[in-house]
Amino acid sequence: MSARTPAGAMSAGTTKASGAPLSVALLTYSTKPRGGVVHTVELAEALHDLGVSVCIYALNKDQGGFYRAPRCPSVLVPAAPPPAGIDAVVQQRIAEFEDGLRRLGARHDVWHSQDCISANALAALRAEGRVPHFIRTVHHLDDYDSPYLRACQDRSVREADACLVVSEAWREALRAEHGVDAAIVPNGVSLRRYTATPDERDAALRARLGATGSPLFVTVGGVEPRKNSIGLLKAFLSVRKRLPGAQLIIAGGETLFDYEPYQREFEAIAREGGVWPSPSGASPPPLVLAGVLPDALIPPLYRLADAFVFPSVREGFGLVLLEAMASGAPVVSSAQPPFTEFLADGESALLVDPSRTGDLAGAMEAILDEGVRRRLRAAGLETAARYTWDRSARIAAGVYREFLGSRQT
Numbered sequence: 001m002s003a004r005t006p007a008g009a010m011s012a013g014t015t016k017a018s019g020a021p022l023s024v025a026l027l028t029y030s031t032k033p034r035g036g037v038v039h040t041v042e043l044a045e046a047l048h049d050l051g052v053s054v055c056i057y058a059l060n061k062d063q064g065g066f067y068r069a070p071r072c073p074s075v076l077v078p079a080a081p082p083p084a085g086i087d088a089v090v091q092q093r094i095a096e097f098e099d100g101l102r103r104l105g106a107r108h109d110v111w112h113s114q115d116c117i118s119a120n121a122l123a124a125l126r127a128e129g130r131v132p133h134f135i136r137t138v139h140h141l142d143d144y145d146s147p148y149l150r151a152c153q154d155r156s157v158r159e160a161d162a163c164l165v166v167s168e169a170w171r172e173a174l175r176a177e178h179g180v181d182a183a184i185v186p187n188g189v190s191l192r193r194y195t196a197t198p199d200e201r202d203a204a205l206r207a208r209l210g211a212t213g214s215p216l217f218v219t220v221g222g223v224e225p226r227k228n229s230i231g232l233l234k235a236f237l238s239v240r241k242r243l244p245g246a247q248l249i250i251a252g253g254e255t256l257f258d259y260e261p262y263q264r265e266f267e268a269i270a271r272e273g274g275v276w277p278s279p280s281g282a283s284p285p286p287l288v289l290a291g292v293l294p295d296a297l298i299p300p301l302y303r304l305a306d307a308f309v310f311p312s313v314r315e316g317f318g319l320v321l322l323e324a325m326a327s328g329a330p331v332v333s334s335a336q337p338p339f340t341e342f343l344a345d346g347e348s349a350l351l352v353d354p355s356r357t358g359d360l361a362g363a364m365e366a367i368l369d370e371g372v373r374r375r376l377r378a379a380g381l382e383t384a385a386r387y388t389w390d391r392s393a394r395i396a397a398g399v400y401r402e403f404l405g406s407r408q409t
Helices: 035-050 086-104 116-127 147-158 168-178 200-209 229-242 260-272 295-304 319-326 357-366 370-385 389-408
Strands: 023-028 053-060 074-078 110-113 135-138 162-165 216-220 247-251 287-291 307-310 331-334 350-352
Touching (some): 023 035, 023 116, 074 086, 086 116, 086 147, 116 147, 135 147, 147 168, 162 168, 162 389, 200 295, 216 229, 216 295, 216 319, 307 319, 331 357
Parallel strands (some): 023 053, 023 110, 053 074, 135 162, 247 287, 331 350
């Protein structure tokens, strides 16, 4: 399996001293469109476009393959149905990655893990002499209750030969919590795929979801604690007291973890607020839990939104914010890092304390002012244009070159 190099694409940092293309393995625990997986696919494609010989290795947990076909070589590592209990699930996934990579016997100049699971697998394979070293991107760190998961996370950072992060906030956290100095390879956005120009998919998606509410609020990430989904729901219920035609669409939700208790609480609040299940005869439905949508429908979903609302309390970067802004949606988000690294309150987004439901509801109403929307939309498009995957890939290629140089001295 080999990658074709576009004419003129080979640049400094993408070749070895021999002149052969740099060979990079990017590993991810899933094929579904979570932030770290999207980062893996987009970064791999951008490296491929630069002339790097890159291959993605991903656990194929439901045998369905990637959320979209990557434009570069990829290998799906077989994975069996999960056992009961999250500790057992993670343990099995690590073993599946180890076994799959042993069987493949592939060789690369750089092995680059994007998550805790693949990093633990690479640590085991390095101990066996099957891989020479590995790099780990830490998208964010979790506060696990499980001692086993905490140990896995710590080992994935401690055992890596080098760590990368996607934001300054997590570079500081890694330095403070683990004494690790990490380089930043930021997220990006594809300006080919995410555009503010409507197309035929917009109307089709509007009909499919019944997305005719006014105002229409959209978020992506499913219902889970770190997305602050309950806080968003409470703010939405407050907005509906003054704007009864308001509609909230929540897309996404593919995750390794079981958030059923939190989701039950969310549903109870939605039921008490009269927005879910949809009241008999209500059109449009006030609350739409859209689940995981096909990748091709995510840009039109952003374009349908009067506002994209993302009051998350823990993110590595906030990739969906770049996607929403590139699609022309004005944004409400959290006034905390890492969002404040690339968003300015009142200029490119409205930023609020995510724990203050009243402030969030106020921002959701304030962003409906046409003058505010125009200003945020224009600044959002400019912000998104600064974060391209080509830029991220060039930074990554430089990091790989420096890393390999340090291993040879």
